[in-house]
Amino acid sequence: MAIAETRLIFKHIDSPGYTIDIDCYIKNGGYTTLRKAITMKTAEIISEVKTSGLRGRGGAGFPTGVKWGFIDPTKNTKPVYLICNADESEPGTFKDRQIIHKDPHQLIEGMIISCFANNVKLAYLYIRGEFPEGAKILERACEEARQKNLLGKNILDTGYDLEIYIHRGAGAYICGEETGLIESLEGKRAYPRIKPPYFPAVLGLYMCPTIVNNVETLCNVIHIVKMGGANFAKLGKPNNTGTRLLCVSGDVVKPGYYEFEVGALTLGQLIYDVCGGIKNGKKLKAIIPGGSSAKVLKAGERYKIKQKQADGTMADVEIALEDIPMDFDTMAAVGSMAGSGGVIVMDETRSMPDCLANISEFYAHESCGQCTPCREGSLWMKKITTRIRDGKATVEDVGVLKNVADNIAGRTICAFGEACSWPVQSFVTKFKEEFETVAGNGAKK
Amino acid sequence: MSCEFKISQEFVKKVDETITHYPVSKRSASLPLLHLWQEEFGYVSNQGVEWIASKLDLQPINVFELVTFYPMFRDKPAGKIQFRVCRTLSCALAGGYELFDHLKKNCQIEGDGHHGPAVSPDGKYSIEFVECLASCGSGPVLMINDDFHENVSNDKANELVKKYG
Ligand SMILES: Cc1cc2nc3c(=O)[nH]c(=O)nc-3n(C[C@H](O)[C@H](O)[C@H](O)COP(=O)(O)O)c2cc1C
Ligand code: SF4
Ligand code: FES
Numbered sequence: 001m002a003i004a005e006t007r008l009i010f011k012h013i014d015s016p017g018y019t020i021d022i023d024c025y026i027k028n029g030g031y032t033t034l035r036k037a038i039t040m041k042t043a044e045i046i047s048e049v050k051t052s053g054l055r056g057r058g059g060a061g062f063p064t065g066v067k068w069g070f071i072d073p074t075k076n077t078k079p080v081y082l083i084c085n086a087d088e089s090e091p092g093t094f095k096d097r098q099i100i101h102k103d104p105h106q107l108i109e110g111m112i113i114s115c116f117a118n119n120v121k122l123a124y125l126y127i128r129g130e131f132p133e134g135a136k137i138l139e140r141a142c143e144e145a146r147q148k149n150l151l152g153k154n155i156l157d158t159g160y161d162l163e164i165y166i167h168r169g170a171g172a173y174i175c176g177e178e179t180g181l182i183e184s185l186e187g188k189r190a191y192p193r194i195k196p197p198y199f200p201a202v203l204g205l206y207m208c209p210t211i212v213n214n215v216e217t218l219c220n221v222i223h224i225v226k227m228g229g230a231n232f233a234k235l236g237k238p239n240n241t242g243t244r245l246l247c248v249s250g251d252v253v254k255p256g257y258y259e260f261e262v263g264a265l266t267l268g269q270l271i272y273d274v275c276g277g278i279k280n281g282k283k284l285k286a287i288i289p290g291g292s293s294a295k296v297l298k299a300g301e302r303y304k305i306k307q308k309q310a311d312g313t314m315a316d317v318e319i320a321l322e323d324i325p326m327d328f329d330t331m332a333a334v335g336s337m338a339g340s341g342g343v344i345v346m347d348e349t350r351s352m353p354d355c356l357a358n359i360s361e362f363y364a365h366e367s368c369g370q371c372t373p374c375r376e377g378s379l380w381m382k383k384i385t386t387r388i389r390d391g392k393a394t395v396e397d398v399g400v401l402k403n404v405a406d407n408i409a410g411r412t413i414c415a416f417g418e419a420c421s422w423p424v425q426s427f428v429t430k431f432k433e434e435f436e437t438v439a440g441n442g443a444k445k
Numbered sequence: 446m447s448c449e450f451k452i453s454q455e456f457v458k459k460v461d462e463t464i465t466h467y468p469v470s471k472r473s474a475s476l477p478l479l480h481l482w483q484e485e486f487g488y489v490s491n492q493g494v495e496w497i498a499s500k501l502d503l504q505p506i507n508v509f510e511l512v513t514f515y516p517m518f519r520d521k522p523a524g525k526i527q528f529r530v531c532r533t534l535s536c537a538l539a540g541g542y543e544l545f546d547h548l549k550k551n552c553q554i555e556g557d558g559h560h561g562p563a564v565s566p567d568g569k570y571s572i573e574f575v576e577c578l579a580s581c582g583s584g585p586v587l588m589i590n591d592d593f594h595e596n597v598s599n600d601k602a603n604e605l606v607k608k609y610g
Contacts, residue, residue: 091533091577122468129480129517130529130578132591165466170476170515173576187475187501189514206469249535249581256582292534292577342581344535358534362576365560 003265003273006235008243009219010259013102020137022144025105031150033226037113038158040225042073045117049221051229053241058085058176058214059291059340060415061328064221068118070201071209078208082120083185084111086127086134086215087169087176090291091362092342095245095257096215100127100134104141108164110218112151113225115162118211122163126181129170138166173366177414178212180368191370192414216245236262240327244338246270250345251279260326267297268322271345282347286431287321289331290339292359293419295426297321303334336426352431353389353438356423360385363420371412378420380404385424391441398435402428450486452496460500471501475511479518488522516560516575523562524571526609528552529588532559532574535581540598544585547599548572551606 012018012028025031037045050065071080084107088096099107107125115123127135142164145151153161172190174180179198180190182205197203204210220242224232233241240262249255253276260270267289271277278284284299299321307317324334331338346355364382369375384401387393405424408417428435460478467473478500482493489512498505512518530536530545549558552570556563562571580586583595587602589609597605 088579089577092535092581093577094579094581097579128579129515130575130588133593167466167473168476168480170480170511171517171575172515184476185473186470187472187507187511189510247582249584250538255535288534344538344581346538350538355534355538358532358537362533365576 003260003269005259006243006261006264007259008223008235009099009106009216009245010257012106013098013257018102020102020104020141022105022141022148025103025109030105031109031148033222034109034112034116034150035156037116037225038156038160042117042119045113045225048224048229049117052220052224052232053229053239054217054220054224054232055240055328056214057216057220057245057341059090059293061338064213064217067201067213068211070199071118071211073119076209079122080118080120081205081208081210082111082115082118082123083178083181083205083210083212084123084125084215084218085176085178085181085212086125086131087173087181088131088215089128089173089176090293090340090342091359092247092249092288092291092344093340094247094249095341097131097134098245098257099215099219100131101137104134104137105145106219106222107215108138108141108145108151110220110222111164112145112155112162114211114213114218114221115164116155116160117221120211121161122165124165124167124185124205126167126169126175126185128175129168132168135166135168142166172368173362174368174414174416177416180414181212182210189368191368192416194413236264237325237327240329244326244341246326246341246343248275248343248345250343251282251347251350252345253277253279263325263327263330265326266322267324267326267343268320270326270343272322275345278345278347280347282349284345285348285350286346286352286355288342288344288346288423289324289326290337291342292344292362293337293422294331294339295336295422296430297324297334297336298430301430305330305333351389351438352427352434353385356427357382357385357389359423360420363416363423367416367420371417373408373411374417374420377404377408377417381420381424388435388439391438393439395436395439397439398428398432401435450490450492456481456485464500472503472507474501475503475508476515479508479511479515483518488519490520519562522564522568523573524564524569526570527562527588527590528570528572529575529578530572531576531578531580531584531586533577533581536577536584536586539584541585544587544597544599544602545572545574548587548602548606551603 054064055061169175175190179193184190200210328338360382364378367378405421408421494508498508554565562573564571
């Protein structure tokens with residue numbers, strides 16, 4: 001294998017003898033970074049996070065230090081809340097599951113440090129309902145931390161009080177969207193709120209400033225405080241720092257979860273070297289690179305991007321699909337997104353209408369229903385794609401499908417609108433011929 | 446059809462403790478209380494909706510609208526042994542639909558089971574297609590009650606059915 005993993009967050013995941021109890025975590029150096037953090041000034045920790053360049057790992061890639069910086073402690077008079085987004089439900093993504101089930105204290109320590117830095121006294125960990133075991137593990141982890149005075153009142157005799165509670169969702173994907181999550185945590189239907197004015201940093205949980213971060217993001221905070229923001233920023237590439245947890249599924253020989261420096265390897269290396277190539281000696285057909293909402297990439301495609309040269313200048317270059325480095329900026333430059341790190345691989349035998357029908361059924365089921373373009377559009381996209389898949393459509397239906405998708409994005413309350421239309425737009429555009437051929441197949445018989 | 450469930454002191458104690466997790470707003474305890482109710486009684490009946498509403502000083506509609514919104518809550522009993530099979534893309538590529546059909550046949554369950562459980566005539570089993578369970582690299586995956594199982598071939602499914610009785 002050509003490229004070595006850099007395991008920061010997955011360091012202990014699956015290592016023999018490593019257990020989820022606090023003693024094991026402490027024996028392996030756990031909670032020493034918290035002890036360091038509480039001797040620092042809160043502004044100092046936030047500044048380290050800013051220096052680190054860390055970008056959120058939940059999907060949007062928003063800089064964490066900037067997010068934290070929105071709340072000005074000199075002006076704010078309301079309590080600040082922190083919520084860990086452990087809703088992990090973007091199809092293709094299974095990284096947070098590993099941390100929660102196999103190294104829960106890493107997440108709790110990351111949360112405590114992040115809460116301390118932002119002067120948070122009450123935090124919630126919103127975990128998807130389908131992780132009942134994970135919720136129990138985390139509850140136990142919090143209890144263990146309380147007993148060791150790492151959580152609760154007067155943490156490590158600093159006078160700092162913090163409570164973290166585990167809150168279970170109940171099977172709705174839209175609870176992953178941060179404002180939907182907040183509504184859900186307030187005991188309501190998870191209807192996302194409109195921004196502005198309801199930016200979590202301003203009017204979040206209980207209308208107070210609220211920080212929402214992904215599981216992986218919060219774990220990164222430990223490593224930033226431990227090694228210093230500047231050292232963290234040396235990992236990966238400028239504006240794409242640190243490591244990334246990548247989840248590969250679908251038609252590869254070795255699907256699984258891996259951790260690499262951001263951009264350290266290309267999509268081709270990930271699929272052929274790390275994951276052993278396409279299953280059963282088949283050829284590649286398509287890849288969804290960042291969770292099911294990301295636009296699909298087609299085998300054989302070439303992309304024109306701007307790339308930094310050795311001498312520091314920018315130049316226009318053309319790269320193949322296999323040569324795309326796994327980082328935020330290049331994934332965006334080739335017209336898709338790094339998203340949640342979930343890479344789904346489809347081989348040459350797969351029917352694209354079939355795959356898209358599957359994805360569209362997901363979105364039709366998960367739309368919260370507040371916005372007409374999303375509610376109606378996602379349903380019609382499912383119906384039309386299914387009809388095409390079954391060969392009961394007409395060639396014109398392919399255009400209708402694309403037209404429905406084109407009229408959702410940008411017209412909705414939350415980014416689910418984009419999330420449900422991007423797959424449709426990209427599949428239909430890139431595999432137009434296949435869709436048109438399949439559409440009328442049934443009618444001929 | 447709604448029977449009256451007997452509410453134990455122990456249950457009330459658990460509920461009261463849970464409410465303390467939400468010092469700012471009791472309403473936040475709606476989902477946790479619905480989970481507790483469903484774990485205890487198997488489904489959320491009218492009685493459950495009303496009991497939770499009165500516990501949290503809410504109108505019953507505030508609780509009922511959660512039961513109809515969140516897929517995990519149900520207003521009817523499911524089977525004693527509940528299969529939840531992942532339907533989404535990676536699992537589908539790995540044989541999730543075949544697993545679903547196999548289990549359905551094996552446990553003599555009629556009905557569709559797309560989002561919302563289909564129950565066997567004797568009430569023993571129910572099956573439901575659910576969306577991505579966040580273990581896409583080891584598909585097909587399913588949950589049996591609260592337990593999670595991965596790489597479930599038809600043979601493995603047969604063993605599991607035997608194991609759970
Ligand atoms: C439809 C939708 C679903 C989302 N699902 C998740 C999720 O399951 N987990 C997650 O961490 N973020 C999810 N997000 C992103 C969150 O809204 C939010 O940006 C993120 O939790 C912020 O954390 P980060 O800055 O650490 O990435 C979702 C966003 C949208 C629009
Ligand atoms: S875009 Fe869709 S999911 Fe988001 S608020 Fe509107 S209807 Fe709900
Ligand atoms: S697609 Fe089945 S677990 Fe994600």
